Amino acid sequence: MKNVTLAIDETLLEQARALAERRKTTLNAMVRSLLAQEVEQEDRIAWAKEGMRRLMEEQPLDLGPAYKWNRDEIYAEREDRMLSRLERPPIRGIGEET
Known part of the structure; x- marks a missing residue:
């Protein structure tokens, strides 16, 4: 085994x-x-x-048809999720026909 000299802060x-x-x-x-x-x-x-490099070379990834991201679709989906959280069930007795 070889010896090595290290410089270490005294507190450490x-x-x-x-x-x-x-x-x-x-x-x-x-x-x-x-x-x-x-x-x-x-x-x-x-x-x-x-291993990942070999896997990528040996098994080309088939992503299917090309998809172009559409910002409007993404925001519309997000808006739908956010608005659905705000929907509340109707209060019983209000707006009901007797």
Whole structure:
């Protein structure tokens, strides 16, 4: 194993040592673990990106007929949803024929 020298703020160093003590481990072990997690996460991201790239190349996406977004349709749909929340049932006895 190689030794590495790090420059760390004194307050952070004290807090990290206290955390390591509470976890019954060493600061050295915590740093190794954190670095290993970062490298592993980077590897998983690279693996996922490669898988997605391969999937897109091998399976072309069929989106069906081209659709052109229409702002008026979108706003009309949104307006209908908003207005439907404001509708209230009629009050019994008002406007009813006897």
